[in-house]
Amino acid sequence: MERLSGELKILSKEEKEGIDEARVSRDEEGDGKRKLYIESYGCQMNFADSEIVASILKKEGFVTTSDKNQAELILLNTCSIRDNAEQKVRQRLRILNATKKGKSNVKIGVLGCMAERLKTQLLEEEKMVDMVVGPDAYRDLPNLINEVETGQKAVNVFLSREETYADITPVKLDTNGVTAFISIMRGCDNMCSFCVVPYTRGRERSREPQTIINEAKELFNKGYKEVTLLGQNVDSYKWKNSQGEIEMTFAQLLASVAEIDPNLRVRFSTSHPKDITDEVLYTIKKYENICSYIHLPAQSGSSRILELMNRTYTREWYINKIDRIREILGDDCGISHDMITGFCTETEEDHKETLSLMDYVRYDYGYTFYYSERPGTPAAKKLEDDVDLETKKRRLDEVIQKQRQHSLERNRRSLNKVVKVLVEGFSKRSEDFLQGRSDQNKVVIFPKENYRKGDYVLVRIDECNAATLKGIAVEKELV
Numbered sequence: 412m413e414r415l416s417g418e419l420k421i422l423s424k425e426e427k428e429g430i431d432e433a434r435v436s437r438d439e440e441g442d443g444k445r446k447l448y449i450e451s452y453g454c455q456m457n458f459a460d461s462e463i464v465a466s467i468l469k470k471e472g473f474v475t476t477s478d479k480n481q482a483e484l485i486l487l488n489t490c491s492i493r494d495n496a497e498q499k500v501r502q503r504l505r506i507l508n509a510t511k512k513g514k515s516n517v518k519i520g521v522l523g524c525m526a527e528r529l530k531t532q533l534l535e536e537e538k539m540v541d542m543v544v545g546p547d548a549y550r551d552l553p554n555l556i557n558e559v560e561t562g563q564k565a566v567n568v569f570l571s572r573e574e575t576y577a578d579i580t581p582v583k584l585d586t587n588g589v590t591a592f593i594s595i596m597r598g599c600d601n602m603c604s605f606c607v608v609p610y611t612r613g614r615e616r617s618r619e620p621q622t623i624i625n626e627a628k629e630l631f632n633k634g635y636k637e638v639t640l641l642g643q644n645v646d647s648y649k650w651k652n653s654q655g656e657i658e659m660t661f662a663q664l665l666a667s668v669a670e671i672d673p674n675l676r677v678r679f680s681t682s683h684p685k686d687i688t689d690e691v692l693y694t695i696k697k698y699e700n701i702c703s704y705i706h707l708p709a710q711s712g713s714s715r716i717l718e719l720m721n722r723t724y725t726r727e728w729y730i731n732k733i734d735r736i737r738e739i740l741g742d743d744c745g746i747s748h749d750m751i752t753g754f755c756t757e758t759e760e761d762h763k764e765t766l767s768l769m770d771y772v773r774y775d776y777g778y779t780f781y782y783s784e785r786p787g788t789p790a791a792k793k794l795e796d797d798v799d800l801e802t803k804k805r806r807l808d809e810v811i812q813k814q815r816q817h818s819l820e821r822n823r824r825s826l827n828k829v830v831k832v833l834v835e836g837f838s839k840r841s842e843d844f845l846q847g848r849s850d851q852n853k854v855v856i857f858p859k860e861n862y863r864k865g866d867y868v869l870v871r872i873d874e875c876n877a878a879t880l881k882g883i884a885v886e887k888e889l890v
């Protein structure tokens with residue numbers, strides 16, 4: 412009898428509770444201190460924000476815990492990007508409320524994008540929430556906590572034009588000790604019509620460069636070997652002096668971080684196709700330790716849809732950028748995408764253009780979504796969400812299937828080649844194997860031998876599937 416895969420899947424604790432995509436704070440030492448539990452959803456920037464929050468609350472005498480039952484302050488750092496992201500948080504709030512029942516000293520706060528989007532409405536809808544704090548108001552947390560401790564509800568959702576938390580050293584919450592993320596900017600000014608981020612995160616602002624370089628240096632001195640510079644649109648990073656002249660571009664920042672040490676790998680995310688410059692591409696080429704990998708979200712392959720999305724580039728412009736990347740960095744540069752299927756008015760023709768764009772680019776990896784209308788966005792106000800769910804999902808599936816083929820094809824290019832891997836830890840399946848990433852951001856698994864977490868290892872690849880490369884450590888690079 413044929414075995415049905417997937418039928419008898421054993422759920423982990425996280426999957427059972429519906430928090431498999433969330434990051435949970437870890438246990439910190441600190442007897443007698445107040446315990447803080449933070450669960451974080453959404454993007455890397457949100458995860459980085461939770462580390463800022465932990466840092467602010469550390470000064471208030473809190474230590475983090477991974478056990479919600481131990482905590483007197485429970486924080487959910489939330490995401491609004493799609494409806495299901497918000498539904499997940501609402502479901503979690505219900506579970507956490509059960510934790511809180513009967514314990515009057517336990518307080519629950521909602522942070523992040525959902526707090527910003529819903530504001531006080533969240534207090535009305537979710538009765539168990541004590542505190543609502545938007546992404547630019549974390550410095551106010553000590554005051555807000557004082558307020559809730561007197562039995563009141565507390566809210567601060569003011570968005571700022573300046574706040575970058577530049578001076579706050581994040582407390583690492585969930586770390587392998589090898590790779591870390593650094594926020595270099597906040598907010599977004601792009602106004603893509605489908606996107607809620609400009610409303611939840613406010614105006615774009617860049618962080619003072621020296622604080623970024625110092626944070627990277629500090630991480631390297633602590634043994635970290637890779638930093639990823641984060642922003643919604645990193646290519647529009649700029650730091651201006653008091654006369655308003657540009658003192659540092661993104662390319663220059665990238666170079667400054669790369670110059671800290673050749674053994675510190677540098678990555679970045681996300682690049683917007685309209686803003687990524689040749690200067691950035693040449694900087695990647697110049698420094699061996701800047702990874703040859705670019706996440707370049709397309710969102711659609713149809714110029715008509717791209718215009719409705721207000722992405723401000725056409726299919727041809729996007730293809731031009733891809734050609735430029737390949738010209739300057741070669742065919743081996745890793746490229747990934749974000750793609751949305753079933754955006755307002757999307758026809759079968761438009762969808763085919765997305766598939767044909769994928770055929771042209773042959774991406775290494777892709778993050779794929781079906782369109783989810785977000786209240787208050789330009790698309791929600793002006794366009795009709797007129798593609799039915801079934802069609803959205805079918806098109807999504809076609810995009811995923813195509814991506815799988817391309818990922819496999821791109822991974823096969825590494826067969827019999829030697830790649831440099833930064834080891835992040837044991838492989839998920841076995842402690843006899845180590846797992847790390849190549850320059851192109853591909854997951855590589857190989858037998859442990861005497862290698863350790865944090866080592867750079869040359870691995871000859873002799874097996875692969877669409878998701879991973881497998882190989883064996885070798886002494887030298889093959890020519």
Ligand code: SAH
Nearest residue numbers: 605606643681708749750751780781782783
């Ligand atoms: N700043 C990044 C993206 C941030 S959001 C950029 O511009 O590329 C991450 C991804 O979520 C987006 O690239 C998009 O593909 C997806 N996304 C955003 N809003 C969405 C919506 N309303 N429905 C479905 N997917 C969405």
Ligand code: SF4
Nearest residue numbers: 599601602603606608
């Ligand atoms: Fe959203 Fe567009 Fe900004 Fe990305 S660039 S965060 S998709 S508005």
Ligand code: F3S
Nearest residue numbers: 453454490491492524
């Ligand atoms: Fe989500 Fe906010 Fe990030 S909406 S994707 S957590 S910026």
